[in-house]
Amino acid sequence: DQQVKQNSPSLSVQEGRISILNCDYTNSMFDYFLWYKKYPAEGPTFLISISSIKDKNEDGRFTVFLNKSAKHLSLHIVPSQPGDSAVYFCAASPGNKLVFGAGTILRVKS
Amino acid sequence: NAGVTQTPKFQVLKTGQSMTLQCAQDMNHNSMYWYRQDPGMGLRLIYYSASEGTTDKGEVPNGYNVSRLNKREFSLRLESAAPSQTSVYFCASSGSRTGAQPQHFGDGTRLSIL
Numbered sequence: 001d002q003q004v005k006q007n008s009p010s011l012s013v014q015e016g017r018i019s020i021l022n023c024d025y026t027n028s029m030f031d032y033f034l035w036y037k038k039y040p041a042e043g044p045t046f047l048i049s050i051s052s053i054k055d056k057n058e059d060g061r062f063t064v065f066l067n068k069s070a071k072h073l074s075l076h077i078v079p080s081q082p083g084d085s086a087v088y089f090c091a092a093s094p095g096n097k098l099v100f101g102a103g104t105i106l107r108v109k110s
Numbered sequence: 111n112a113g114v115t116q117t118p119k120f121q122v123l124k125t126g127q128s129m130t131l132q133c134a135q136d137m138n139h140n141s142m143y144w145y146r147q148d149p150g151m152g153l154r155l156i157y158y159s160a161s162e163g164t165t166d167k168g169e170v171p172n173g174y175n176v177s178r179l180n181k182r183e184f185s186l187r188l189e190s191a192a193p194s195q196t197s198v199y200f201c202a203s204s205g206s207r208t209g210a211q212p213q214h215f216g217d218g219t220r221l222s223i224l
Contacts (some may be wrong), residue, residue: 004152043114043200043215044153051210059174089152096160097168098208098213100152104165 001074003027004092015110019077023090023101026071030092030099035064035075038087038103045087048075080108113134116201116216123191123223131186131219133201136161142184142203143213144168146177153200159184191223 005024015020021035029053036044050057050064050073057064063076077084085108090101117132135142140161143154145168155168159178173195175187184203188195198220203211 006152034212036215043202043216043217046212046214049212077134093210096204097143097158098153100145100154102150102152110139 002102003030004090004099004101005103006088006090008104009102010105012107012109013080015108016079019075019080019101019106019108021075021077021088021090021104021106023073024073025092025099026072027092027094027099028071029094032062032093033066033073034064034091034093034098036089036091036100037084038089040095042072045090077106080105080110081104083110084108114201114203114214114216116199116219118219119217120160120220121222123188125192126224127191127223129188129191129202129221131188131221133181133185133216134183135201135214136182137203137205137214138181139203139205140181140215141206141213143202143204144174144184144186145200145202145219146195147200148197156186156199158162167210170203181219193223195221196223197221 031059035047039042067100087103115159120196143158157176202215204213
């Protein structure tokens with residue numbers, strides 16, 4: 001039973017436009033949410049996080065939104081750049097562990 | 111500025127062989143983790159160590175053992191490798207015991223079992 005779901009395996013966006021990546025979770029005990037970015041042959045790198053007491057967190061071009069009632073979070077990238085092309089993983093934490101989604105491949109076309 | 115270092119980067123084993131994957135971090139982190147990544151399944155937790163001297167099972171621990179050698183090092187052992195253990199293995203560390211800090215990952219070990 002997948003507790004963290006990324007229902008879009010891939011997303012293609014034009015350079016300069018907004019990329020929106022979505023993530024749904026089922027466990028109400030999750031209290032900390034993260035997005036990671038992964039390039040081929042490298043480990044995941046931390047991008048941005050949000051605590052369950054907030055509904056938005058912003059860091060430069062990246063914004064994460066959390067809707068607790070819908071158990072849904074999203075990552076907005078504005079403007080999208082070709083270097084943003086990577087696999088994006090959503091993760092959630094109920095404590096000292098992380099539960100990952102399956103990932104979404106983002107392709108930003110120039 | 112090494113962060114999390116994993117060795118080896120690639121390995122091919124025959125079914126039944128044993129192997130230890132090594133992981134070391136230089137960030138003075140308390141918690142360390144081992145994941146495997148399979149196509150379409152994201153990262154799944156194998157074992158973790160919240161602090162030196164403790165280890166706990168994750169989501170997929172069968173067929174693996176771990177050792178938290180000291181604060182820096184956390185190794186993963188396959189005693190009798192099986193083709194189902196073909197995967198990319200990632201080690202991670204975190205400064206928090208409670209999970210409210212990001213984990214930092216190594217670049218992975220690509221393991222093929224024939």
